[in-house]
Amino acid sequence: MGHIYIPFKNGLNYILGGNASGKTTIFNCIRYAMGLDLSFEHNSFSNVELKIAFNEREILCTREIGSALIIVFDKENTYEFKAQTLEWDSYLKELLSLDHIYQNNSESALTILNFCFLSEMRTTNRRKQWEAINSICGINMSMFKVVEKDIIALKKDVAQNKKYKNLIEEFSNKLLTNLDSHEQTSLSQSCVEGTKESFFNSYKEKENLLLNAILKFDEIKQSSNQELTRKIFEIENVFLNINNHVGFHREDFDGLENFIKEKSTVMSFGAEIFSRFLIILSIAISSQRGSFNFPNFIVSDSYLASNDNVTYSSAVNILNSLTSNNEDFQYIEFTNKRDIPEEHVVLDLYDQGDIHAY
Numbered sequence: 001m002g003h004i005y006i007p008f009k010n011g012l013n014y015i016l017g018g019n020a021s022g023k024t025t026i027f028n029c030i031r032y033a034m035g036l037d038l039s040f041e042h043n044s045f046s047n048v049e050l051k052i053a054f055n056e057r058e059i060l061c062t063r064e065i066g067s068a069l070i071i072v073f074d075k076e077n078t079y080e081f082k083a084q085t086l087e088w089d090s091y092l093k094e095l096l097s098l099d100h101i102y103q104n105n106s107e108s109a110l111t112i113l114n115f116c117f118l119s120e121m122r123t124t125n126r127r128k129q130w131e132a133i134n135s136i137c138g139i140n141m142s143m144f145k146v147v148e149k150d151i152i153a154l155k156k157d158v159a160q161n162k163k164y165k166n167l168i169e170e171f172s173n174k175l176l177t178n179l180d181s182h183e184q185t186s187l188s189q190s191c192v193e194g195t196k197e198s199f200f201n202s203y204k205e206k207e208n209l210l211l212n213a214i215l216k217f218d219e220i221k222q223s224s225n226q227e228l229t230r231k232i233f234e235i236e237n238v239f240l241n242i243n244n245h246v247g248f249h250r251e252d253f254d255g256l257e258n259f260i261k262e263k264s265t266v267m268s269f270g271a272e273i274f275s276r277f278l279i280i281l282s283i284a285i286s287s288q289r290g291s292f293n294f295p296n297f298i299v300s301d302s303y304l305a306s307n308d309n310v311t312y313s314s315a316v317n318i319l320n321s322l323t324s325n326n327e328d329f330q331y332i333e334f335t336n337k338r339d340i341p342e343e344h345v346v347l348d349l350y351d352q353g354d355i356h357a358y
Helices: 023-033 086-096 109-115 126-136 141-179 185-199 201-245 256-261 269-287 309-325
Strands: 011-016 047-054 057-064 069-074 077-082 117-119 297-301 330-335 345-348
Touching (some): 011 309, 023 047, 023 057, 023 117, 023 297, 023 330, 086 109, 109 117, 117 269, 126 141, 126 201, 126 256, 126 269, 141 201, 201 256, 201 269, 269 297, 309 330
Parallel strands (some): 117 297, 297 330
Antiparallel strands (some): 057 069, 069 077
16 A cells, blocks of 8 residues: 555644544544544554644654654654653643643643544533643643542541550550559650650641641642633633534523533433534634644645534634634535635545555
């Protein structure tokens, strides 16, 4: 099989084709080359190459089918990474110039990149979707999880030590009572008290550490919540404006988090799909106005296929507006629709045959 070259560009990019023509295969190839998937099998070709540009920096990723190894050509340097490892994630964070409130080393670039790939074939985890939005807003979700686990473990240690302290206090009091009838009682009492104090020094240190950790963590969460509230408010305003523009009036909207975690569970499949699409468009638009960790691209594998033509046309109008106001934004869609303007079509599998024919 020969090479398949697809010249993606900034703006709108459409790959057209019918069912089983290879659209999803190309979608998965992009994910595979970016190290978002551990495995990918295909009998017709042996490797995938993907040229990526972020923040005026261009790299070439190449990966053989069935291999975990990603070879990256970055200017004059060549690197090797294994997919979904900390090393690959760290490289992507530096490439994307991610900026979180406290530290970047605990947060995942892969989480953010995964958020930008839309597919009806992939199950949406609503909790992970909300966490990805938090990370895009610069919130240290992974760090919070680690610190919360550490605080819970420390609380258990302190509680256990307190239990032991009470038992030892009870034992030492009985011991001192029994020593009352013996000589040198004051010396014995001093010895017992000194031993207890020495024994529980580590307990006091852990107790102080716990108090300081809780105070510091509460301070960090408070400042993070203020920043999150501000950025989510921006996204919510755009989201509601887009909904009104396309004719969806959400009088019962009570915040993006609740909408994602709760309201979307009672929607029809098509409505949930379209709502998630509008959410990511809202983030893309918001990122033009402020500082967000949004990579400025969306890849959609027939994501809106279950929606009617009116709904789809509304989405296209929003995309046209977004790309006209942001020349660096890139949208890639794999679709079975034929009525796409020719200037936006980068591969037509209807005319050229499916990828298995190359």
